[in-house]
Amino acid sequence: MRNLRAEHLGSGREAAHWPKPTLPEYAFIGRSNVGKSSLINMLCGVDKLARVSNTPGRTRLVEHFQVAGTLTTDGPWLLADLPGYGFARVARTEREAWQRMVRTYLRERPNLQCVFLLVDVRLDPQRSDLDMIQWLGEEAIPFAIVFTKSDKLSPPKVQASVAVFRRLLKRTWNELPTMFITSADTREGRGTLLEFIDQVNADFRAT
Ligand SMILES: Nc1nc2c(ncn2[C@@H]2O[C@H](COP(=O)(O)OP(=O)(O)O)[C@@H](O)[C@H]2O)c(=O)[nH]1
Numbered sequence: 001m002r003n004l005r006a007e008h009l010g011s012g013r014e015a016a017h018w019p020k021p022t023l024p025e026y027a028f029i030g031r032s033n034v035g036k037s038s039l040i041n042m043l044c045g046v047d048k049l050a051r052v053s054n055t056p057g058r059t060r061l062v063e064h065f066q067v068a069g070t071l072t073t074d075g076p077w078l079l080a081d082l083p084g085y086g087f088a089r090v091a092r093t094e095r096e097a098w099q100r101m102v103r104t105y106l107r108e109r110p111n112l113q114c115v116f117l118l119v120d121v122r123l124d125p126q127r128s129d130l131d132m133i134q135w136l137g138e139e140a141i142p143f144a145i146v147f148t149k150s151d152k153l154s155p156p157k158v159q160a161s162v163a164v165f166r167r168l169l170k171r172t173w174n175e176l177p178t179m180f181i182t183s184a185d186t187r188e189g190r191g192t193l194l195e196f197i198d199q200v201n202a203d204f205r206a207t
């Protein structure tokens, strides 16, 4: 399968350290261990692209990558790897610092097109994910839910798990977000996710 050229642009805590917001940008966020680095690497078809974001001490920063295009088009786009949440044992001050930075980024990044919120398909809906969804909705920040590790369950169990999530969200939302089912191991969902990015990139360039 076609690999995408991708390069690490830098990391930073605040807007002054982020790349100029001229290209369409997609942010990846989720609880630690959800499979964020694996998904980013799988999408780009590059081993160890997102490894840099695992470096201790840099995990509290937004990591930016520029990707050369998708499977079918060459228009460049930006990928932002956000620090994970859901550590049980993180001190409150650190959690608040995380929240401040991530919220500032999500609210104020002008070229942000969509937040991909990653959810482990094996788990029941987690409070921290639901809180994030709630907040994104209230802030009117466009997002999609990306279920990860689909290879770990049988297809019917994957569908059942997604259905639980949909039912829960339907209690609060009239319109459900777009959902993707992915696996870094089998590469399920790669084409679909890249097509989605393609479409949004095209809309961005048309305006
Ligand atoms: N079977 C399987 N394991 C995965 C998948 N994605 C991630 N993992 C494993 O889950 C663990 C955490 O993945 P990682 O990408 O580092 O998660 P992150 O903390 O969200 O960046 C690692 O052991 C990965 O090998 C997947 O799609 N399928």
Ligand SMILES: [Mg+2]
Pocket: 036, 037, 038, 053, 054
């Ligand atoms: Mg990671």
